[in-house]
Amino acid sequence: MARRSDRPTLRTIAEMTGLAVTTVSRALLDAPQIAFETRQRVQRVAREIGYQPDRAARHLRTGRTNVISFVLDPHDELLGFSTSMISGLARALRDTQYHLVITPHFAEVPSIDPIQYILRNRMADGVVFSRTEPKDPRVKLLMENDFPFVSHGRTDLGVEHAFVDYDNAAFARMAVERLVSKGRRRLALILPPDRFMFRRHLRDGFQEAVERAGVASELPGDINLDSNAADLYAWLTWRLRQPDPPDGMVCAGEVSALSIMAALSDQGLTVGRDFDLVVKQTSLLYDEVRPRIDAVYEDIAEAGENLGRLLIRRIAGERPGALQLLQEPIPRFADLGHGTRAAIGTHQTA
Amino acid sequence: MARRSDRPTLRTIAEMTGLAVTTVSRALLDAPQIAFETRQRVQRVAREIGYQPDRAARHLRTGRTNVISFVLDPHDELLGFSTSMISGLARALRDTQYHLVITPHFAEVPSIDPIQYILRNRMADGVVFSRTEPKDPRVKLLMENDFPFVSHGRTDLGVEHAFVDYDNAAFARMAVERLVSKGRRRLALILPPDRFMFRRHLRDGFQEAVERAGVASELPGDINLDSNAADLYAWLTWRLRQPDPPDGMVCAGEVSALSIMAALSDQGLTVGRDFDLVVKQTSLLYDEVRPRIDAVYEDIAEAGENLGRLLIRRIAGERPGALQLLQEPIPRFADLGHGTRAAIGTHQTA
DNA sequence: CTATCTATTTATAACGTTATAAATCCCATA
DNA sequence: TATGGGATTTATAACGTTATAAATAGATAG
Numbered sequence: 001m002a003r004r005s006d007r008p009t010l011r012t013i014a015e016m017t018g019l020a021v022t023t024v025s026r027a028l029l030d031a032p033q034i035a036f037e038t039r040q041r042v043q044r045v046a047r048e049i050g051y052q053p054d055r056a057a058r059h060l061r062t063g064r065t066n067v068i069s070f071v072l073d074p075h076d077e078l079l080g081f082s083t084s085m086i087s088g089l090a091r092a093l094r095d096t097q098y099h100l101v102i103t104p105h106f107a108e109v110p111s112i113d114p115i116q117y118i119l120r121n122r123m124a125d126g127v128v129f130s131r132t133e134p135k136d137p138r139v140k141l142l143m144e145n146d147f148p149f150v151s152h153g154r155t156d157l158g159v160e161h162a163f164v165d166y167d168n169a170a171f172a173r174m175a176v177e178r179l180v181s182k183g184r185r186r187l188a189l190i191l192p193p194d195r196f197m198f199r200r201h202l203r204d205g206f207q208e209a210v211e212r213a214g215v216a217s218e219l220p221g222d223i224n225l226d227s228n229a230a231d232l233y234a235w236l237t238w239r240l241r242q243p244d245p246p247d248g249m250v251c252a253g254e255v256s257a258l259s260i261m262a263a264l265s266d267q268g269l270t271v272g273r274d275f276d277l278v279v280k281q282t283s284l285l286y287d288e289v290r291p292r293i294d295a296v297y298e299d300i301a302e303a304g305e306n307l308g309r310l311l312i313r314r315i316a317g318e319r320p321g322a323l324q325l326l327q328e329p330i331p332r333f334a335d336l337g338h339g340t341r342a343a344i345g346t347h348q349t350a
Numbered sequence: 351m352a353r354r355s356d357r358p359t360l361r362t363i364a365e366m367t368g369l370a371v372t373t374v375s376r377a378l379l380d381a382p383q384i385a386f387e388t389r390q391r392v393q394r395v396a397r398e399i400g401y402q403p404d405r406a407a408r409h410l411r412t413g414r415t416n417v418i419s420f421v422l423d424p425h426d427e428l429l430g431f432s433t434s435m436i437s438g439l440a441r442a443l444r445d446t447q448y449h450l451v452i453t454p455h456f457a458e459v460p461s462i463d464p465i466q467y468i469l470r471n472r473m474a475d476g477v478v479f480s481r482t483e484p485k486d487p488r489v490k491l492l493m494e495n496d497f498p499f500v501s502h503g504r505t506d507l508g509v510e511h512a513f514v515d516y517d518n519a520a521f522a523r524m525a526v527e528r529l530v531s532k533g534r535r536r537l538a539l540i541l542p543p544d545r546f547m548f549r550r551h552l553r554d555g556f557q558e559a560v561e562r563a564g565v566a567s568e569l570p571g572d573i574n575l576d577s578n579a580a581d582l583y584a585w586l587t588w589r590l591r592q593p594d595p596p597d598g599m600v601c602a603g604e605v606s607a608l609s610i611m612a613a614l615s616d617q618g619l620t621v622g623r624d625f626d627l628v629v630k631q632t633s634l635l636y637d638e639v640r641p642r643i644d645a646v647y648e649d650i651a652e653a654g655e656n657l658g659r660l661l662i663r664r665i666a667g668e669r670p671g672a673l674q675l676l677q678e679p680i681p682r683f684a685d686l687g688h689g690t691r692a693a694i695g696t697h698q699t700a
Numbered sequence: 701c702t703a704t705c706t707a708t709t710t711a712t713a714a715c716g717t718t719a720t721a722a723a724t725c726c727c728a729t730a
Numbered sequence: 731t732a733t734g735g736g737a738t739t740t741a742t743a744a745c746g747t748t749a750t751a752a753a754t755a756g757a758t759a760g
Contacts, residue, residue, distance in 0.1 A: 009716055020740045025718060033738060052470050056409035057716035060745045065406075072452065074433040082432075083424040086454045099471070102422065102452035104436045120402050121449065359746055370710045375748060383708060407746035410715050 008051045016045055028053075059122075068093060068311055069103045069124035071114045073131055075226070080283045081300055085152075088304020089128065096312060098125075112137045119145055126311045128152065128304075132163075132197045148314040150307050150323065153197050162314050162323035164306045166298050168198045168252070168280075169205030171329040175250040175278035176209035178294055178333060182276050184248030186216040188239075190232070190256055192225045202252055218246060225253040232256055236263040252280045257293065272334070281332065292334040303327060358401045366395055378403075409472075418443060418661060419453045419474035421464045423481055425576070430633045431650055435502075438654020439478065446662060448475075462487045469495055476661045478502065478654075482513075482547045498664040500657045500673065503547050512664050512673035514656045516648050518548045518602070518630075519555030521679040525600040525628035526559035528644055528683060532626050534598030536566040538589075540582070540606055542575045552602055568596060575603040582606055586613040602630045607643065631682065647680040 010028075014021045019042070027034050027042035028051075045051075059065050070089055072082055086102065093100050101124065105114040111131075115138045118124050125148065129138060132153030139161055142149045150162040172189070179187055189206045192199045203219070210217040223235045239245060240263070251257045257279040261271060269275045271293060281295035310323040360378075364371045369392070377384050377392035378401075395401075409415050420439055422432055436452065443450050451474065455464040461481075465488045468474050475498065479488060482503030489511055492499045500512040522539070529537055539556045542549045553569070560567040573585045589595055590613070601607045607629040611621060619625045621643060631645035660673040 010718095011716080021716090022718080022741075023739055025716095026739090029718080031718095035738060038738080054410070054716050055471060055473075056406045056415075057745090058718080059406035060404070060410050060715090060747085061717045061719085063745080072436070074430070074437070080424070086422070087424070087456060090454060090456065099473075100454060101473075102454060104440060104450060104452060106437060106440065121405060123405075123449075123451075360748095361746080371746090372711075372748080373709055375746095376709090379748080381748095385708060388708080404746050407715090408748080410717085410745090411747045411749085413715080 007054075008049045009054065010051075012049065013042060013045050013051060016049075017042060065122060065125050066097050067099045067101050067124040068308065069101050069118055069127045071105050071127065071129040072102050073105050073129075074107055075131070084282065084300035085130070085304040085307075088301035088306075089308045090304075091301070092305045092308025092312070098312065100308075103127075110137075112141060115141055119147060126150075126315045128307045128311060133195050134197050134200070136197075148311060150311045150314060152303060152307060154201075155197060156200075160319075160321040160324075162310050162320045164303050164310065164325045164327065166198075166303065166327045167329060168201035169208075171252075171280055171296050171298075172202045172205030172250060173209040174296060174329055174331060175280075175294075176206060176213060176215075178278055178331075179248035179250070179276050180209075180213045180215055182248070184215070184276050186218070186244060186246045187248045187250065188218050188220065188246035190223065190225060190249065190251040190253070190260070191219065192252060194224075198252075202250075206250060216244075225251075225256050227256075229255065229259045232259045233263045236260055237267060240264075240267045240269070247274070248276045248278075250278050254279055254281055254283065261293070294334050295332045297330040297332045298327070299330065357404075358399045359404065360401075362399065363392060363395050363401060366399075367392060415472060415475050416447050417449045417451050417474040418658065419451050419468055419477045421455050421477065421479040422452050423455050423479075424457055425481070434632065434650035435480070435654040435657075438651035438656075439658045440654075441651070442655045442658025442662070448662065453477075460487075462491060465491055469497060476500075476665045478657045478661060483545050484547050484550070486547075498661060500661045500664060502653060502657060505547060506550075510669075510671040510674075512660050512670045514653050514660065514675045514677065516548075516653065516677045517679060518551035519558075521602075521630055521646050521648075522552045522555030522600060523559040524646055524679055524681060525630075525644075526556060526563060526565075528628055528681075529598035529600070529626050530559075530563045530565055532598070534565070534626050536568070536594060536596045537598045537600065538568050538570065538596035540573065540575060540599065540601040540603070540610070541569065542602060544574075548602075552600075556600060566594075575601075575606050577606075579605070579609045582609045583613045586610055587617060590614075590617045590619070597624070598626045598628075600628050604629055604631055604633065611643070645682045647682045648677070649680065653677060 010021045010024045013019075013024045017024065019027075019038070023034065023038065024042050027039045028046060030039070055066065068089070070086060086100070090100050103114045103118060103123065105111065111129075111133075115127065115129070118127055119141075127142070127147070127149045128151075129149070130152040132139070132151050132155050134156035136151070136155045136157070139149075139151060139155050139157060139159075143159060143161060150164060152164055154163050154165050155161070176187060187206075187210055189202065191202055206217070220235060220239070223232055236259075249260060251260060257277065260277060264271055264275055264277075271277055276294065278294040278296060280298055282298045282300050306325050306327075310325065314320065314323055360371045360374045363369075363374045367374065369377075369388070373384065373388065374392050377389045378396060380389070405416065418439070420436060436450070440450055453464045453468060453473065455461065461483075465477065465479070468477055469491075477492070477497070477499045478501075479499070480502040482489070482501050482505050484506035486501070486505045486507070489499075489501060489505050489507060489509075493509060493511060500514060502514055504513050504515050505511070526537060537556075537560055539552065541552055556567070570585060570589070573582055586609070599610060601610060607627065610627060614621055614625055614627075621627055626644065628644040628646065630648055632648045632650050656675050656677075660675065664670065664673055
């Protein structure tokens with residue numbers, strides 16, 4: 001490891017140029033009151049010797065960490081959700097002063113813990129997190145502490161805060177309309193667990209659309225997107241044998257969609273002929289799945305990029321109310337021509 | 351956000367107790383030369399007012415960040431590999447002075463970038479990363495800078511460095527022996543891409559075991575674990591129609607295993623009757639897969655925990671040569687009774 | 701009662717940076 | 731030749747911590 005004295009500091013540059021440390025600092029910060037020529041010279045020398053400002057000293061002096069933290073939820077890690085999110089965040093932070101640092105969160109502790117950790121230890125200047133709840137305690141805590149954040153998802157707290165959300169209600173409406181247009185008349189909806197805010201949006205959009213279309217609908221009681229794959233499979237297998245089984249389904253999770261397709265296939269039903277399914281898709285991996293299913297795409301990387309951009313503006317002091325974004329659903333319906341080959345999941349033998 | 355003055359510092363405690371700042375610092379650090387009674391009093395006051403040492407000031411003064419960084423590889427994110435790893439690392443760091451911070455790495459940049467980033471910006475006191483290569487440039491760079499690290503995987507650089515690795519050769523031997531004991535006589539092996547070190551271990555173990563057992567073997571040329579799922583499916587479908595198709599297979603990735611099973615099923619082959627498959631498994635998700643397949647488990651969380659522990663000892667100055675660990679494979683063969691129900695993947699209708 | 705030692709506490713300085721206020725320089729103006 | 735003023739540079743202090751050296755108090759020995 002480079003010995004302490006090896007690392008160039010402002011003082012090194014000051015000695016090399018014969019200027020005062022203060023002048024060097026200001027020259028590098030593009031502060032006013034520095035002669036153009038001086039600035040040039042200082043910046044050139046800094047570049048030549050590979051000067052890198054000391055984060056700790058900066059942090060100590062300015063109170064700013066220049067770090068933005070993303071809370072990594074282990075539930076989100078399947079199928080590259082987090083990868084896309086991180087990739088989008090990094091894109092937003094590129095060419096800014098901010099570093100991206102990821103704070104892990106563990107399923108066994110309350111969701112507020114990583115936030116408290118960030119606040120207590122001054123790990124960052126702002127934070128991004130996912131999976132909001134209607135009365136999200138993280139949002140409460142952060143607002144109390146006047147700490148900048150942008151949540152991925154809305155809340156029902158009656159306070160204005162910065163967020164980026166996907167228009168799940170629009171997704172559900174779009175899905176229902178698609179199924180109805182394909183002649184389906186009894187639709188089921190698989191929802192995320194109770195505690196999440198986006199469950200409401202999905203349900204509201206779904207209800208609204210089925211009522212408008214005048215078709216029958218149902219919501220399984222105990223089965224949700226976080227259920228064990230086996231439970232979902234078992235439930236649907238059972239349900240398909242009951243009277244008036246659904247002939248169309250909306251599902252907001254792609255892993256669950258695989259279980260649904262497995263159950264359908266095992267019951268002798270062919271998707272696209274006896275049954276239709278619209279899935280919310282966040283990865284491109286499942287473009288490979290056969291039979292081809294209707295999907296509505298949610299661009300997580302774009303969400304990440306927007307979250308990053310808004311957070312920077314929030315840290316700069318903009319009003320939270322002005323930093324709210326709703327992402328539009330993008331249909332990738334099967335007949336629009338996506339995907340190419342069968343690979344994962346249930347295959348048709350011809 | 352707590353105003354600067356709100357936050358208690360050593361000075362706050364010094365004023366409250368009437369002691370000097372230095373004394374307070376030493377009392378909290380459990381340094382020698384402090385009266386027992388003084389130490390008690392200081393620590394009690396610190397606890398009462400919720401004193402939290404300022405990381406930046408500490409870092410500036412001591413040169414230590416008290417941070418350990420894990421480089422998050424997007425390739426590893428599928429199926430909870432990273433979650434398990436992070437969870438194990440966090441377990442190792444609990445009740446130590448160290449914070450865990452995750453540094454993202456992106457597929458489009460060289461693997462050395464995040465390491466360089468950590469070094470340049472003094473992001474951590476030590477680093478853990480995965481997917482080593484025989485001549486891994488990260489290992490070289492870190493050794494040159496005498497920067498503490500433990501790699502997940504070995505290298506072929508001829509230098510002693512700290513690592514935790516899974517005994518992939520033993521896994522491959524175990525898999526071959528299992529297949530042979532089930533009567534298989536023509537075995538194929540699906541390997542990771544060329545550049546990874548563990549490809550060699552897998553191949554060596556496989557070769558050794560097939561030679562000892564005297565059975566036929568083959569390795570597909572262009573197909574590997576990072577191949578597109580569709581390519582693997584297509585290759586195997588083609589291969590099964592050629593002369594002398596394999597009747598047993600070893601696969602070191604669970605996602606690929608699904609494609610293999612899909613291809614087998616689509617060719618009318620039943621795993622367990624016409625064909626056998628041994629998979630290296632790192633998640634428990636696929637306990638649900640049917641037909642039941644033979645798996646050998648790799649405990650990633652345990653690897654993470656060991657990586658964390660060894661890294662702390664490395665930072666404390668222990669010789670790298672003394673910090674090397676090989677993890678033993680754990681068989682989870684189907685007849686040992688794991689898993690319960692069909693759910694994801696290819697299902698048998700009867 | 702003074703000198704010496706030990707136990708404990710404290711003053712000082714420094715890590716590298718930047719905010720503030722003060723100083724210097726150069727030139728134009730009176 | 732002063733004088734004012736804008737442009738530029740610099741000295742000083744501070745962020746919160748800890749390493750080092752110095753100081754103090756109390757106890758023991760001579």
